[in-house]
Amino acid sequence: MQVRRVTDRRVVLAVMKEAWPTVKDDSDVQFEDYSPPMDNDNRWYASYENDELVSLFYAHRLNLITWQLHIQFRPQYWGKGYSTAHSKAVLEEIWNDTKCKKLYALVPAYADYVLKLAKRVGFKQEGRTKKSFQKNGVIGDQIHIGVYR
Secondary structure: OEEEEEOOHHHHHHHHHHHHHHHOOOOOOOHHHOOOOOEOOEEEEEEEEOOEEEEEEEEEEOOOOEEEEEEEEOHHHOOOOOHHHHHHHHHHHHHHHHOOOEEEEEEEOOOHHHHHHHHHOOOEEEEEEEEEEEEOOEEEEEEEEEEEO
């Protein structure tokens, strides 16, 4: 397994195009209108297995010590046993590269598979925002999770 910081917008767009139906809420934003932020406060990291891109992590600086995290594993790697090891490796790179003290994420409550992965790599639930996310016409809660260094 390899972990690399991604600076090529085309790599991010290719993965996000695959992920769009999964990550997009019911808003009318179309993939064609999506432009990934890429600068020192918005960093992208990828994990690879045998030179094949497995996952893409987006870390966005919220303040001096806290970065918000978004994770996307490519669909062809779902259920293949890569998620925990790849997540731990990418998180280590993010800790080292950003020098942050906390990673934070906001996860739709229906995404129990994401919450289970987060727990396996050390995240803990910190709160809940009720009725704050709509997907496929269903309004649901979002779970606040975090992990500290």
